[in-house]
Amino acid sequence: MSVSLETTYLGLKLSSPLIPSASPLSKSLDTVKVLEEMGAGAIVLYSLFEEDIEKETSSLEQSLTVGAESFAEALSYVPDVPTLRIGPDYYLDHLMRVKQSVGIPVIASLNAQNPGQWIKFAKLIEEAGADGLELNLYSIPTIASLSSQELEKKYLEVIKACRQAVKIPIAVKLSPFFTNFFSFSSLVEQTEVNGLVLFNRFFQPDIDLENMNVEPRITLSTENELLLRITWIGILFNRLKLDLSATGGVLTATDALKAILSGATTVQLCSALLYHGVEYLKTIRNGMVEWMEKKGYYSVSSIRGLLSQKNCPDPSSYERAQYVYALSVYPTPSLSGLEKKERG
Structure with a gap:
């Protein structure tokens, strides 16, 4: 019996749970085609950012109005900037080209701050x-007067507005930084979206001592980051009626299998493909099939959630009790020869 990696995510039928996440990889049509050939079940396009849209619109407005004060009739020949839809056009055109080039589902990614912008571009x-x-x-709250309740309310309003504006399935990509992540996830579920993507990676600034500058630093994810993902996916599995997608720390077939065993419907790949090349997706896919054949599993659905909190032989593994236990059994490092001599 052959192994089937087919799954359903956000109501979309996928040939594989492996999805290249939002990244520069999707900017090339040729790369997207190769990803499909390597076994990607779907692809998430790079994000459309509100800042990019506003910057492009602002630049256009400036170029159109320079010198207009010298010629009274100049502005009458130019339509109002808001009606030009210049900002997202490049993204929408690329989206349509990708759709025409591949047979797998194409999921767009939207990152905005203004509620009106979310709705407009979602449509x-x-x-x-x-x-x-x-x-x-994705946001980093820096206003002390903005309470966590107000921030969560703002998020939920955005999600609800987008859900009401479009009919296509929606997944919400979140950070783990909530006082009670389970509670907020439950509120997101009530908006009738289709899934959660866990988790965002915050790109944090570094300090350049030589030039005395604060500068952005982008680092690829490591397998250790997967642990936070499988912890929360394992807790949420079968407690929410939402598809769960793991993103961050999936670098090998083993990582992908861990995410699915915890309850993930799909796993998203970025760092592994940037580091090894897009053909590496096939290596991960083949590794999953090989393990499943060896263990006697022949479908992704047969292993999904087997080691979630609900199905784990020891559910406390996901809770505080195991945190205390892990600390108590961690081996104490032995003293170095110098330390022994000094203490002797």
């Missing part, structure tokens, strides 16, 4: 033919 993305939409709620 445009649906009109362009996206099979699904990933709402990337």
Whole structure:
């Protein structure tokens, strides 16, 4: 019996649970085609950022109005900037080209801050033919007066507005930084979206001592980051009626299998493909098939959630009791020869 990696995510039928996540990889049509050939079940396009849209629109407005004060009739020949839809056009055109080039589902990614922008571009993305939409709620609150309750309310309003604006399936990509992540996830579920993507990676600034500058630093994820993902996916599995997608720390077939065993419907890949090349997706896919054949499992659904908190032989493994236990049994490092001599 052959192994089937087929799965259903956000109501979309996929040939594989492996999905290249939002990244520069999707900017090339040729790369997207190769990813499909290597066994990707779907692809998430790079994010459309509100800042990019506003910057492009602002640049256009400036170029159109320079010198207009010298010629009274100049502005009458130019339509109002808001009606030009210049900002997202490049993204929407690329989305349509990708849809025409591959047979796998194409999920757009939207990252905005203004509620009106979320709704506007969600509609445009649906009109362009996206099979699904990933709402990337990425922000770093820096206002002391903004309470966690107010921030969560703002997030939920955005999600609800987008859900009401479009009919295509929606996944919400979240960070883990909530006082009670389970509670907020439950509130997200009530908005009738289709899935959660766990988790966002925050790109944090570094300090350049030589030039005395604060500068951005982008680092690829490591397998250790997967642990936070499988912890929460394992807790949420079968407690929410939402598909769960793991992103961050999936670098090998073993990592992908761990995520699915904890309850993930799909696993998203980025760092592994940037480091090893897009053909590496096939290596991960083949590794999953090989393990499943060896263990006697012949479908992804047969292993999903087997080691979630609900199904784990020791559910406390996901809780505080095991935190205390892990610390108590961690081996104490032996003293070095110098330390022994000094203490002797």
